[in-house]
Every structure is written in C-alpha cells, then in structure tokens.
Amino acid sequence: MTNELKEEVIDLIKNLSDDVTLEDIQYHLFIKQKLQISNTQIQEGKISSHEKVMERVKKKWFK
Secondary structure, three states: OHHHHHHHHHHHHHHOOOOOOOHHHHHHHHHHHHHHHHHHHHHHHOOOOOOHHHHHHHHOOOO
C-alpha cells in the first residue's frame, strides 16, 4: 500500500461520523475500491457505450 493510499484511507475514516461501525468502514472502503477500479478502466479506454450495454442486456434477457 502506498503512502498516498494510506493517507486517503485515513482521511476517509476521519471524515466518517463518530458513531461509525466497522461495517460502515468496510462499506466505504469497498466503494472506494470499486470507484478506483472503474476510474482505471475508464483511463485505459475499457468502457462500453450505453447502446452496447443495452444490446447485451436485450440479447441475454429478452430472447
């Protein structure tokens, strides 16, 4: 884990309410991780247009 990432996690926890639970922290870390992965995929051009997603959904669910 890089120092920058550690600082981001510490800041995230510091900004949560005082009555935060361990489950709340896990949830926020999970969301942060998913957003980081998504951001990386966007930067690498690994995205699909809304139209392509809808085509796949229609083929799978509306045969």
